[in-house]
Structure formats: C-alpha cells, structure tokens
Amino acid sequence: MASNKQLEDKRAGAEIVYGPEDCYRHSIDLLEELGFPKGVLPLQDLVECGRVRETGFVWMKQKRPYEHFFVGSNTRVSYATEVTGYVEKLKMKKMTGIKSKQVFLWVPISEMSIDDPASKKIVFKTPMGIGKSFPITAFMTEEEKQKHLEQVNE
Template sequence: MASLIETHRSGAEVVSGDAICRKKSVDLLEELGLPKGLLPMEDIQDFGYNRTTGFMWLVQRKKKLSVVEVYVPEASPEKVTFKTGTGLSDSFDATAFALGE
C-alpha cells in the first residue's frame, strides 16, 4: 500500500499527526457528501488527498480495516459500498455512518 500512496503523494494535500488528520478527514468526507463517521478515526499518522486523481489515504498506527475502495453509487446515493483487496464487497445504509447528525 505504501508504494500506491507514493504514486499519489505528488500534488496531494498531506498532513501528519492525529488531531489534524482527523479534522482533514472529516472535512473531506463532508465536502464529498459522505457520512462523517465513514472512516475509523483512531491514532491517525498520515492523511492525504490528491484532488487530481481522487485518491485519498489514511495511515493508522494499528491496522483497523482492510478496505481498498469505498464508493457511493450515483444510482443509490443512500448506500455506501466497501470493497476489500480480495474483491469482496458489501453495501450499507449511509445513515449507519453518521456522527450524531
């Protein structure tokens, strides 16, 4: 995963440190119209978003989630789909990831 991040790092907005990474992550989710509680927000070391490629990453101290892709289908904006590296995917109601909204 580190090499994939490196290919998108050039031109990306990158921040380090738990507090600023949490804020930037939530701000980006809100900007994209995604639920603010979509990502695990514990012990974040590095966060980056490359607006040109649309690639976003979040690196944590401990592995929490083996998800390689998250998307909201245009045809079903009330659903969030998660895909793993093994090709398995599942969809959930977006409201399940709201942060007390």
C-alpha cells in the same frame, strides 16, 4: 508491494497534514466533501493524512492497526496502519488497508460508494466486485443521526 519510487510518484503534489487533530479534521472534511457519513472511516490516532487533488489519491496513516465494530451493520472492520484509495464524489475506489469480517473470513474492501443518494444506502465491494449495501445511517455519528432524524420528522 509498491516501491518507494512508485509511492513517491503517487503522492507527488499532495496536500499533507500531520498530527491527530489536523488529520481528524482533514479526514472528516474529506468524507463530508465526498458525501459520505462521518463515521464510515473511524480511524484512530492518525499521524498523517494526504491528498493529491489532481488524481484523487488519498492516504491516512494511524499509529497502529485498528478494529471497529459497526453496531448498525453488525460488522467488524479492520483498518491497517495505512489506508489508501482514490476518491471522487460519492465514491472511494482502489482502497487498500480495510478488511471486513464475514463469518470466519477477513474480506478486503476495495470500494465504497453511494450509487443512488435517494436510496440512502452505501455499497461496499471486494476486489472481485462482490458488493453489499447498508443503510447510510449505520455509519453516521450520533450528531449526524440526530440531524437526520430532525430532517425526516420535519
């Protein structure tokens, strides 16, 4: 567990927002900026979100842990009270606070990336480097899916 001093150092110079509406908007803006679908981090009751642009460190705090079932990938995911990571375009790495249920085990997720945007796949990796890819559409909001379908059909 990181000491308070280490945590303060990581968060030095951060842009921080508080409250459900501002945090939701901040998290959606971040996902869009990075190139991820808006539904990939469906956190609930956010109370604090922060970002240190110089290092890419981000965090999102919820009132309580949350489990979400992604129908498109047939996957149950658990989000801790605090989710952290380092971000760059098309990648979030050194993630903490996210686990995916695989058969009977909860497996930590430490990275998500879109290695080849043309493939329309998002890859999730464990701390051991084992990865699994899914179609990006599995993590899109209904609004994003609608836009995606309109673009495909043009």
